[in-house]
Amino acid sequence: MKKGERRKLELLKIAYRLFISKGYENTSVDEIIEEAGIAKGTYYYYFESKEQMLEDVIEMMIDTEVETARLVLGAPIPVEQKIVGIISSIRPTQEESPIEGLLMKPENALMHKKTKQKIIEKLVPLLTEVVEEGISRGVFDCENIPERVRFLLILSSETFDESLFGENDITVFIDMMEKLLGAKAGTMGFVRMLIASENNDEKEK
Amino acid sequence: MKKGERRKLELLKIAYRLFISKGYENTSVDEIIEEAGIAKGTYYYYFESKEQMLEDVIEMMIDTEVETARLVLGAPIPVEQKIVGIISSIRPTQEESPIEGLLMKPENALMHKKTKQKIIEKLVPLLTEVVEEGISRGVFDCENIPERVRFLLILSSETFDESLFGENDITVFIDMMEKLLGAKAGTMGFVRMLIASENNDEKEK
DNA sequence: TATTTTTTCGACCGTTAGTCGATTTTTTAT
DNA sequence: ATAAAAAATCGACTAACGGTCGAAAAAATA
Numbered sequence: 001m002k003k004g005e006r007r008k009l010e011l012l013k014i015a016y017r018l019f020i021s022k023g024y025e026n027t028s029v030d031e032i033i034e035e036a037g038i039a040k041g042t043y044y045y046y047f048e049s050k051e052q053m054l055e056d057v058i059e060m061m062i063d064t065e066v067e068t069a070r071l072v073l074g075a076p077i078p079v080e081q082k083i084v085g086i087i088s089s090i091r092p093t094q095e096e097s098p099i100e101g102l103l104m105k106p107e108n109a110l111m112h113k114k115t116k117q118k119i120i121e122k123l124v125p126l127l128t129e130v131v132e133e134g135i136s137r138g139v140f141d142c143e144n145i146p147e148r149v150r151f152l153l154i155l156s157s158e159t160f161d162e163s164l165f166g167e168n169d170i171t172v173f174i175d176m177m178e179k180l181l182g183a184k185a186g187t188m189g190f191v192r193m194l195i196a197s198e199n200n201d202e203k204e205k
Numbered sequence: 206m207k208k209g210e211r212r213k214l215e216l217l218k219i220a221y222r223l224f225i226s227k228g229y230e231n232t233s234v235d236e237i238i239e240e241a242g243i244a245k246g247t248y249y250y251y252f253e254s255k256e257q258m259l260e261d262v263i264e265m266m267i268d269t270e271v272e273t274a275r276l277v278l279g280a281p282i283p284v285e286q287k288i289v290g291i292i293s294s295i296r297p298t299q300e301e302s303p304i305e306g307l308l309m310k311p312e313n314a315l316m317h318k319k320t321k322q323k324i325i326e327k328l329v330p331l332l333t334e335v336v337e338e339g340i341s342r343g344v345f346d347c348e349n350i351p352e353r354v355r356f357l358l359i360l361s362s363e364t365f366d367e368s369l370f371g372e373n374d375i376t377v378f379i380d381m382m383e384k385l386l387g388a389k390a391g392t393m394g395f396v397r398m399l400i401a402s403e404n405n406d407e408k409e410k
Numbered sequence: 411t412a413t414t415t416t417t418t419c420g421a422c423c424g425t426t427a428g429t430c431g432a433t434t435t436t437t438t439a440t
Numbered sequence: 441a442t443a444a445a446a447a448a449t450c451g452a453c454t455a456a457c458g459g460t461c462g463a464a465a466a467a468a469t470a
Contacts, residue, residue: 004417029458039419040459046417050458109315147377154363155356172352172385179384180377208436209448233426244450245428251448255427416467422460429454436447 023107079134120153141182284339346387
């Protein structure tokens, strides 16, 4: 690893920490370089702009999550479960996650948005593969898979990341998922249990 | 109407126009006050911050759009067209568009999010009514209408507000809309024409 | 050792949102 | 009508920020 690479990574890590603890908007370039002990010029030698840096930081953040999703892809489980596994990797197991929660803060709206977009972008090909597998097994039946899968990801992220969803939302989501993928009614019904139990865990706190 | 009220409205109107033509970020407070012929201090006598002012401007804009949507509701046209009319009021006729465009700027992510949420919130009851009318006419057939309608609004706003959608997105959207509302296949097909022509208009520029 | 490339430096810039005490205008009370 | 109080206006000034640039130091290469 070259020296330049190391420096860039160092800056990325500092920024990551600062962005998360104080929000992107509230972190100035000056703070970052002060903490790193470098000059303004050096910073701009590595990043063409602050926003570009945010993009890089996000890339770092989501790599782990996408990795998890990729594991699911290869696992020896039914396609229906793979779907759910991958979809829920958007929403990391609540509490622990440093990312979730802090992204919810209003001052991180931009980060939040960009993160979601990037994750979806990376998850679409994975989910597409799963759906194709499902089709070949006769579980699903549809065309324009990437688009359908993207809709699914958008909906799940928009619906479930604020914790303001009810029974009916789940019902409709399942119904829509089945119809979108051309599955037989009831195929995805098991999802209800999963979501419901997770949701209860959260409410108990 | 008091003098203060009038002045505030005057500033709001100037800002509205400038925001539309140049974008929020690219409009400085100095420009606004220059056009209004007042001093900095006067501006800050009426608005506690530029962002607060944006909030006010947005409030104004939303009201107009919801008003338009409400007109569609009472119009003597088929329910299928009402649906489309209301949904596309999220995305006002491109170029003019007050909200879209200026809200797309990364810096306005928070505002964008807030605006979308607010509009969707206000549009759900209207669309629900239309769908109920559709059911009574035998065009649609479904339960949990508000939730379904919300999904529809979320999807359309997420899909169509970035102008990065293709033929397949439209196909899937229509398919999903029909299935979500329990309409006969082909019922909403006419939407394709509308979106396609709009999209072309934009590309021609 | 000489030269070229990579990395670092930090003073400086332009722009911008926002502040503040002073001043003028308008309203209210006597 | 006049004095006092409140509302509105002014504009110079500040502080912060993202970003630039030419020069210098460090590292790699010949």
